[in-house]
Amino acid sequence: MKILVGFVLNLILNLQITTIDARPNRLILLSDTTVHESSPAVAPISSMADFPPGTHTDNPNHETQSNKKLLIGLVSASSLIGITLLPLTCLWIYRRKKLHKSTNFNSRRLDSLKGLPLTSFIGRTTLKPNTEKNSITVMDYKTLETATNNFQESDIIGEGGFGCVYKAQINDNLSVAVKRLDNKSQNSIKEFQTEVNILSKIQHPNIISLLGYCDHDESKLLVYELMQNGSLETQLHGPSCGSNLTWYCRMKIALDIARGLEYLHEHSKPSVIHRDLKSSNILLDSNFNAKLSDFGLAVMEGANSKNVKLSGTLGYVAPEYLLDGKLTDKSDVYAFGVVLFELLLRRRHVEKLGSSQSRQSIVTWAMPLLMDRSKLPSVIDPVIRDTMDLKHLYQVAAVAVLCVQSEPSYRPLITDVLHSLVPLVPVELGGTLRVVEKSVVTT
Template sequence: MEYKMLELATDNFGEDNILGMGGFGCVYRGKLEGGVYVAVKRLAAGGNVDAVKEFQTEVELLSRIQHPNVITLLGYTIHAETRLLIYELMHNGSLESQLHGPSRGSALTWHVRMKIALDVARGLEYLHEHCHPPVIHRDLKSSNILLDSIFNAKLSDFGLAIVDGPQNKKNIKLSGTLGYVAPEYLLDGKLTDKSDVYAFGVVLLELLLGRRPLEKLEPAAQFQSIVTWAMPQLTDRTKVPNIVDPVIRNSMDPKHLYQVAAVAVLCVQPEPSYRPLITDILHSLVPLVPLEFGGTLGVGKTVDTIRPEG
């Protein structure tokens, strides 16, 4: 896409159009001719080799993969040292901003959260099982799960993704986000699709508990992971209802709550071979999500309706 066109679309990358900040730059809201809204990620790469590599990975991968639960790349631009990626605009921002931002998850009912979990599992299953060769996302987290106006979830930010060939698994630089990185990858550099499953388990815990993956302990200034905090309580049925996010507490069938808690516990097992495949996770979530939201749960009129925001 033409750089000038993107300058125009974003009011010359004006501050008012900033949607968020990333590792290597800003994301801006843009309006193209014809009234199409887009998100423009500007990577001020300069001489940063990692930024250039991530840009190339993102363009190469998203140019050849397409799925309803993977973000659509509309185009890209290289202008001097600046690199720009243009995506469809996701009106409800990231799962992180919905859960941990000012609204504290108030727009996310139990059924909406389960729908988001199912969407993410479908996106991951596509990467792991239907892409040839398979793709490991490697940076799955709530800020990389984007939500459209009716809370359909899409995976984004593929700059760290690895195409799962044996030649690509050697000498992989440790990357990812603390709190989501699987222990075997953190300690031994061992990366498999089960690393994504671990990160999915952390996201599921965020949806369930409304807590961040790492929380600061006062006054020691240390961080405690959601996994360490939650595991002893998730395996005790009497404690599970008490640690659920207050926003959704007592709003679901207890059987469904225990089932989701059990899935989360399996996903974050320290031993990768004990974690389920994403396909198995998908099969266990489908019956918990209403028909209207892409699952098979027939709850008729008790279903929460999702209304576009704004």
């Protein structure tokens, strides 16, 4: 458009120049002396007879014709500019109106979404983690505040270093767990960000699903799927004292944990080291399917070759990480071995033993017992004692002992652990074992 306008302006200028150049050299009156405009001063000319033949003098009719040509040129140029600019102007106005209309529509749409509960986004927004980054729903604080009865203590279903976990009812069909950040330290905020970042990229049946989060002023909330049977720690050491966990159920839980870890170590891109695997971070749904949770301390691929700041829970932390700060996926394998000890013995990871007040790791005192087949059956949790094939018990004990070896290179990969456990779990629970029920013979 600029080029076209420039062309038209040049056309007008040329018309003006041509018209002026076509006019004769005019005479300029200076006092009583007349000189030629384009010539140096000459002697005065007294009459027309002094002009030589063929000399052109100033003619009024010719000047009028020149002015008419200039006027025609200007009118023609103006018309050309008008014809050119009119459609361009209409197009510009149309595009401005269309843009304004689109902006108003988007603004009204955003305003209409503000304050809607989580269920309003179902079908429109991704509520389950997948491989795409930033797919987690950002939730409204007021909605979560209402769903937790203003974070009432009676709705607390768990508590940890991060803060309290509340059971929340979004509507009649959707119950969730809401974890609230109570500790406002820089480390806690970093854990919050890490959890959102990692779980937004992960989708696996044995890893907790993060449905959404809320970062409202100083309030930071994480919203998870609700796990009806709480944590493995509560089931083993809570009021039920492990009575809900049969031998096969415990093997199923161990297999689920191994599958979750294998995904983190082998299939997640980038790979992830959980770094805080423990019974309280293993959650159980209504069918006792186990899922890994609490990824605030997790480390992604690349950090395993560096010295990472010591974090975790004593009793589950691998020796090389505790003493030398060396973190690898074998650190998770060590913690898995400790959880296996808990499943077999129903003892806490660190306990006060005997009359002394000193606390001792379950690995320290139980390792000799698990390696002695003659003593092993007698130290097993009474709830499951004599309910399993002893060969299976010895095999699980051997896997647990290998996982907690002090030398990382002696520990198996979590994939090898997984393959060892699959044959011990019944088919209906996700393994390959076909259980044959003993028939009762009556006489």
